[in-house]
Every structure is written in structure tokens, then in C-alpha cells.
Amino acid sequence: MQVAPAVELESVSFAYGGGETVLREVDLRIGTGEFVALAGPNGGGKTTLLRLVLGLERPAAGAVRLYGEPAERFSARDTLGYLPQRASLALDAPVTVREIVAAGTLPARGVFGPLRRADRARVDEAIALVGLAERTDDQLRLLSGGQQQRAMIAKALAGRPRLLALDEPTTGVDAESQEALGELLARLHDDLGVTILYVSHEFGAVEHHVERLVLVRGAIVFDGPPSELPGLWHDPSHVHV
Template sequence: MDIKSQSYAVEVEDLTVAYDAKPVLWDIDLKIPKGKLMAVVGPNGAGKTTLIKAMLGLLTPVSGAVRFINGRDGIHRLKNRIGYVPQSGSVDWDFPATVLDVVLMGCYGKLGWIKRPRKADVELARKTLQKVGMEEYASRQISQLSGGQQQRVFLARALVQQAEVYFMDEPFKGVDAQTEKAIVLLLKELKEQGKTVVVVHHDLQTVADYFDWVTLINLRVVASGPVGEVFHEDNLKKTYRSTGTLLRSAM
């Protein structure tokens, strides 16, 4: 597929990120076309979460640039058009907030932190909770939810932003099969709406079923493109540095 003629949701150029002078990502070049549902896969320590955070501006790279929406803008000018679902383990679930409060936080990018949510924002939040099957838990404290329920709430928070590009860091981690199925349906619905969704993913066996685009990384980008073209055993061996057949079950 020739992607030169496509418009891009995200462009990463010569991105290098280091922790304590040790490179974690090295010379990353990546172009993500609009309207794709993309998995980012690689072994533990490959830099998947670091890549997401660097693209979001949550980490300062040693070098390189990240541009959004046809290369016109950086993250700081587009925060209300970018949605983010972090890893569940990175969230303070003891924070005293109800489910509805958390979802309404997704509106603050447009409202600012001073203005109170409007009636329309509350209605949108409740509608989104219904969409993820969590409407009946609106008044419950987030600490009282199961892992799968918490993940649904943070997905709802991202959805109310009505963003153009979504980043999700292992949204299926620790959730039950029913929640995973519900999340997949929502991701595909976002794609059908023309949204771009970038997902850090660890289950190789579901890549072809869930996604249409994939980026394989291990400190560097090994390959990126349509699943049917780049998600094959040779690239997986390069990514996971395996000379055996441990990845064949994923194909």
C-alpha cells in the first residue's frame, strides 16, 4: 500500500528518548495515517509505553519531533483533540471521586478547570457511561470498582473528549473477556467514525482480529504498516529477537 498520498494523524521524526543517559527509544520515524486502528507491539522493555508518552508530550525526548494532524501542530496546541487512556496501574484509584466525576474530567480540555460542567456535558458523560455499560455505577467511588470496570470508566473519560486521535496503553490488561469484547467494539466504532486509535498491545494472537495497522518496536521501529503486510513471522522474529518458532501460534 502506498501511504504517501494519505493524510497523517501522527508523524514522529528522529525521536530519541533516554532515561539516565540510556536510550530507551532510538531514532524513531513513524507515520500513522488517519482513521487507523493501530497496535504497538514489542517485548517487555521495548519502549512501547515510552513511545506513547513521548508522543503525548508527557516525556521530553533527547531529540526529534512529534506532529499531529497533517504535520501542522504539536501536542500542546491540540490537547482537546487528543484522548488518552493510561495503564490502569498508573492511576491513583483511591482518589476521592465518583465514576461520573472521572468521566466529566474528559470535558475539562474544552471547559478549562475553572468552569463547571454544563448540563449538556453531564448528559454526554451519562450517555457515554451507558455506552460502556457503566451508567448504573455513576455515583460509585472509583475505588469500589473492579479492574475491568475501572478500565471502562477511563475509556468513557477519553470518549467524552470527542477527540480525533486516541492513545490507549494496554486497555485490555487485567480485564475479563466480556470487557475486552466491549472495548474492541468501541475501538472499531471509533475507527468507523474516522478516528485514529493507537493502542499498546501485548497479545500477538489478537492483533489481526482487533487491528488494521501495526507498529512493531524494540527500541527502534522494526516495521509499521497494514497488519496483512508487516505482521509476519520474519518481522516478529526481528522484534522479539527469536530464532525459533515461538511466535507461530500468533499467526
């Protein structure tokens, strides 16, 4: 039996509120267990593409499937881990790393499910995986940008995702932490077999770890190993159709 790809887009077009077309006739297949970077200039449609994949937006034309099911009606949502852009995570309240990561176990437990001993163990395990065991009870706002992203990755991992999607995870993160983030994701991919979709306008942090690089600018303008990327496009601000 043929296994459905993790992500499949067929002739997908999209426009916000009937405005200008953001994506046109996009075809994309991402297999289970792949580590793929979706890159491109700001406004090129890569975040929109990710939102379509996650079922947060519906295509104007074409089909988006997750593991063979229509993305907006995907039945196993608790197997999806998602890190939105950091700006949408601005919290006023003091919240600890443990509280953040515990929230990641909710989809599997259900809204009425208590946090059992096994869930607590998963929380500790996820925090240890991202190297924040020493900071478990610290407030998120006292952590560096890179550590905050690690905490959010731990939250996603606590749900034991099959697919992990990250949107601009290196925004506001220093170069050293970006490298560390790339290495962490590579380790999670290798050790846990998680399918990873990494969306960013700068892909330097994962260039040496991803198997595929997909450049998006209204359409897919490059899809292949980073080593085959034409030199001109190494700086995504120089992407031209």
C-alpha cells in the same frame, strides 16, 4: 492542500536521563482516522514512543509532530484523550463512574468553567457508549477491571477526542473483557472516526480490528497489517531485531 498526519515521527531517538538509548532513529506516520496497535516486549520502548507522541517526553534527536505541530507545543490538547496504565490511577477515595467521566469534560470547559447541562449530557452519552449506563453512580473500585477501563475510556470520550491513546489497557483484565474492549474500540473507531493508538505488549484483543500493527523494540521492527505479521512474532515475547 495536503492534510497533516495525526502523528509523525522523523528520525526520533530517545534516552532517559542520558542513559541507554530506548529508541533509535524511529520514523512513523499515522494518518487521521487510523486504528494502530503499537506492540512489542516490555522495555522495548513502545510506552516511551507513546509519551513522545503525547508531548510528555522530548526526543533527544528528531522531530515529533501532532497534526503538523510540534507535539510538546500542540495547541489543541483538549482534542487528545489518554488512558495511562492502570497502576497510575490507583485512587484511595471512593469515586463514581459519573465523577470520573465528568473529569473528561474539563479540558474543553477550562478550569474555571462550570459543568453545564450540555456537559452533563455528554457525560451520560459517553457512559452509555461504553455500556456502563447501569453503573453510572457506582464506585469505580466496585467495578471489574474491564469495566474500570471502560469508565476511563468514557472519560476520554467525554472530551470528544480526535486522537485516543491507550497504554496497556488490558493489564489485569480477563480474556472475555479484553475481547469486549477490542470490539468497543473498533466501534468507536468506525462510528466516531477517532484515531486510535493502542499500546500493549499483547495485541490479541485488537488484532482483528486494527489496520496496522507496529512492533517496537528499540526501533520499529515491523509495520503493516496484522495478517502480514510473520508467525514467529505473533507472541511479542519472541520479537527479535
